Amino acid sequence: MCEVLLNALGPRPDRQVDGVFIAGQLALAITSGALPIGTKLSQQSIANHYGLSRMPVREALRCAQAKGLISYVPNHTPVVVASAANDDSDLAKALRLLEKCLPRLDRPNDELAPVVAEFLDAYQAGNGGDQ
Structure with missing residues (x-):
């Protein structure tokens, strides 16, 4: 699970990132098909990847949820629910x-x-x- 997620997010940038950047990376990974439907998104793995706390990651996940890309319910692991095939926005x-x-x-x-x-x-x- 984590290996697929971290490969889709690509290498860690040289600069400090925020929740908006992470949301963009998640959206790009999902709409490009790098993160297929059903992929579980570990907040801690994403936070570790970017060297951040989980707060900006939660912000990014809320953005992805608002775009309809993931299912995000508090106290449950977020899951990808959209794909490149059905993202025609x-x-x-x-x-x-x-x-x-x-x-x-x-x-x-x-x-x-x-x-x-x-x-x-x-x-x-x-x-x-x-x-």
């Missing part, structure tokens, strides 16, 4: 498109506007032009 689509643009975001600010415009065009085209 607009946010997930936008995140996948943004991932494609990220390698180009290290440019100076004057070059960032066209990248963002390209992202927005691609996002609107992927949603049939509604926005």
Whole structure:
């Protein structure tokens, strides 16, 4: 259980992280399919992995629960309940498109506007032009 979870979260970052970062990593791991439905999420293992207390991990789990990615009941081990196959939300689509643009975001600010415009065009085209 813990090995699958920690492999999906990837290596520990060099910088200090918080609950928002962990929530993003969990969401990415779940929507990418790295954490399949039924995977149990150990608060202590996640906290140890990031070198944090369990408080920011609980915050991250609440965020993942709010997104419908996990089942989180107090005093029970959280479990993944969503997958990449059934995550067709607009946010997930936008995140996948943004991932494609990220390698180009290290440019100076004057070059960032066209990248963002390209992202927005691609996002609107992927949603049939509604926005």
